[in-house]
Amino acid sequence: MRLQDILQETYTALSANKARSSLTILGIVIGIGSVIAMISIGQGASGQIQSSIEGLGSNLLTVMPGFIQPGRGFVSAGRGSSQTLKNEDTDALKHITGIAAISPELQRRFQITSTIGNNTNSTVIGISPEYARVRNVEVAQGSFIAENHVTSMGRVAVLGPTVAEDLFGEENALGKTIRINKINFKVVGVLQTKGSAGFFNPDDTVFVPLSTMQKILAGSDFISTIAISVDSKNLMPQVQEEATLSLAQKHRVDPQSPDFSIVSQADILGTLTQVTNTFTIFLASIAGISLIVGGIGIMNMMLTIVTERTREIGLRKAVGAKKHDISTQFLTEAIMLTFAGGIIGVALGWLLALAVSRFAGLATQVSLQAVLLAFGVSAAIGIIFGYYPARRAAALHPIEALRYE
Amino acid sequence: MAARAVEPSWRTKGMIECKDIAKIYQSGEIETVAIKDITFTIKDGEFVAIIGPSGSGKSTLMHILGCLDIPTRGTYLLDSHDVSQLSDNELAEIRNRKIGFVFQSFNLLPRATVLRNVTLPLVYASASQHEREKAAVSALHASAFPEKFWHHYPNQLSGGMMQRVAIARALVNNPSLLLADEPTGNLDTKTGEIVLDTFQRLHMEQGHTIILITHELYVAEHAERIIQIRDGNIVSDSPVKNRRIANNHH
Numbered sequence A: 001m002r003l004q005d006i007l008q009e010t011y012t013a014l015s016a017n018k019a020r021s022s023l024t025i026l027g028i029v030i031g032i033g034s035v036i037a038m039i040s041i042g043q044g045a046s047g048q049i050q051s052s053i054e055g056l057g058s059n060l061l062t063v064m065p066g067f068i069q070p071g072r073g074f075v076s077a078g079r080g081s082s083q084t085l086k087n088e089d090t091d092a093l094k095h096i097t098g099i100a101a102i103s104p105e106l107q108r109r110f111q112i113t114s115t116i117g118n119n120t121n122s123t124v125i126g127i128s129p130e131y132a133r134v135r136n137v138e139v140a141q142g143s144f145i146a147e148n149h150v151t152s153m154g155r156v157a158v159l160g161p162t163v164a165e166d167l168f169g170e171e172n173a174l175g176k177t178i179r180i181n182k183i184n185f186k187v188v189g190v191l192q193t194k195g196s197a198g199f200f201n202p203d204d205t206v207f208v209p210l211s212t213m214q215k216i217l218a219g220s221d222f223i224s225t226i227a228i229s230v231d232s233k234n235l236m237p238q239v240q241e242e243a244t245l246s247l248a249q250k251h252r253v254d255p256q257s258p259d260f261s262i263v264s265q266a267d268i269l270g271t272l273t274q275v276t277n278t279f280t281i282f283l284a285s286i287a288g289i290s291l292i293v294g295g296i297g298i299m300n301m302m303l304t305i306v307t308e309r310t311r312e313i314g315l316r317k318a319v320g321a322k323k324h325d326i327s328t329q330f331l332t333e334a335i336m337l338t339f340a341g342g343i344i345g346v347a348l349g350w351l352l353a354l355a356v357s358r359f360a361g362l363a364t365q366v367s368l369q370a371v372l373l374a375f376g377v378s379a380a381i382g383i384i385f386g387y388y389p390a391r392r393a394a395a396l397h398p399i400e401a402l403r404y405e
Numbered sequence B: 001m002a003a004r005a006v007e008p009s010w011r012t013k014g015m016i017e018c019k020d021i022a023k024i025y026q027s028g029e030i031e032t033v034a035i036k037d038i039t040f041t042i043k044d045g046e047f048v049a050i051i052g053p054s055g056s057g058k059s060t061l062m063h064i065l066g067c068l069d070i071p072t073r074g075t076y077l078l079d080s081h082d083v084s085q086l087s088d089n090e091l092a093e094i095r096n097r098k099i100g101f102v103f104q105s106f107n108l109l110p111r112a113t114v115l116r117n118v119t120l121p122l123v124y125a126s127a128s129q130h131e132r133e134k135a136a137v138s139a140l141h142a143s144a145f146p147e148k149f150w151h152h153y154p155n156q157l158s159g160g161m162m163q164r165v166a167i168a169r170a171l172v173n174n175p176s177l178l179l180a181d182e183p184t185g186n187l188d189t190k191t192g193e194i195v196l197d198t199f200q201r202l203h204m205e206q207g208h209t210i211i212l213i214t215h216e217l218y219v220a221e222h223a224e225r226i227i228q229i230r231d232g233n234i235v236s237d238s239p240v241k242n243r244r245i246a247n248n249h250h
């Protein structure tokens, strides 16, 4: 049998019952469409997180209290590890070569109110002036927290643009007074918009001097994070190691299991990528279930077709069709159905992804791999679910098939 | 009314030689002996009718002769080749190249035109488009099927016309053997007559070997020789004395 004949037979057979063929294709369309949409949502989220983490500051090392092992989370959360970093730890790091700037930070959440009566619950971070350089933030208006604010324990605040808008709406926040935890602060600056980085949104943050945070707001001498900016990317491992040794020595702990952790941007990125990949796979698997349901639809239709055309199969065999001629014909029908479903499904998934990014504001990314995967999967579904009916057709005995009523 | 096709000298060897062939159907504990060790020979170019009452084993015999099935025992030589032990695919190949079937119920593909139906065996022979057209045209002419219906679908045709499409399909691969199982069974007398006329012309003008299966003596008498079977045995095998010639109405 020639390819042209197989295609002609397939076309004739499938167009003979257009409604049934279309409904069967629809099952695959929904399956492939949702897989494409889910993968593109997952990959979009992943891409967005990646770019915003890179935007948080380059060559960044973060020192955090408690011991984190990659892939295992906090190991020593039980031994009061959340308060092991102090201001003096910053001094222990200063001598290390390759460090460009060090930013000690203490972070809390507080209720913040404005003089015009708006209020918001936001993250407040006590910082030193180095923060701007280490974390890559820039002021849009006014100035950033300065050294003299820190030494004088000044009650001044720099607002992220989201907070500024929440508190003052269209009004200019600069020079206004806000109340953090019922204490007045003067707004000296507003930051430029930066965009969210997954779990942390710098736009929705208020910055105050570290000393003010420790003594007045939090009542704690500890710090929650030390961010270290390293001169260049290839110095990162070396700086990370030296910093670990210095801090371990200062804390008098074993550098193999210290009471703090130093993670690099790459570590965070790796973990988040892992999370978003898991998320993508999870979404795609759920969508994949509908694909399997679609495949079962194909199988159901093919079994019905084989039964309906039993006499025809007998006749074809009587005039010389071999087993593989018959099985090829039915397998091609199944593959054509899934392939048509695959093409329409990719288009539909694409549209769905576009709609999601437009109306739900989520970034989506339709990758070539996802499209190829969809075609591969739809062809495979055709083969897998078409195989059994095709074999059944091919195995029919010509006489029994001819006699079938 | 007696008429005999001129017998060319090359028609000497038997084209069908059956020796002690039997067919036993086994369904569970029950054995049905449909054919009981029968032996006969049909020569190239003969027009033979196989006659017998319903259930006598005619169709079973035709399936074996047509390589649709193999005998339980015995040997069947078709054109001197032993086909009694071939595989399914080898049998398919032989059916495709050497045998043309005409069934009682026509068995045309409903969604294919007359031309497409006729060329179906050539599809499985992977013949070129040109070969197919040539063969289909001459087969349709041979079965006296009118040209104006060539692009019609089977449901647009009368029973007699459908059977002529089926005959053209049986002829298209230029088979050595034409097998017809009750070809007039679903037709009225007049259209049945046309079909029988077609067989007689194919036999006389083109020298085809034809085996016609029927339970009606009247139909059988259009052949040159009648093999009568009953309960799977051959009870008589003799030439037709007063051969009938079908009225051709076309």
Ligand SMILES: Nc1ncnc2c1ncn2[C@@H]1O[C@H](COP(=O)(O)OP(=O)(O)O)[C@@H](O)[C@H]1O
Residues within 6 Å of the ligand: B025, B026, B027, B032, B033, B034, B052, B053, B054, B055, B056, B057, B058, B059, B060, B061
């Ligand atoms: N597939 C089968 N299984 C069991 N018995 C069968 C089968 N086919 C035919 N037979 C039996 O074989 C005998 C001959 O049948 P068949 O060749 O169809 O007769 P005919 O065509 O002369 O009417 C009958 O008794 C029939 O019941």
Ligand SMILES: [Mg+2]
Residues within 6 Å of the ligand: B058, B059, B060
């Ligand atoms: Mg019969």
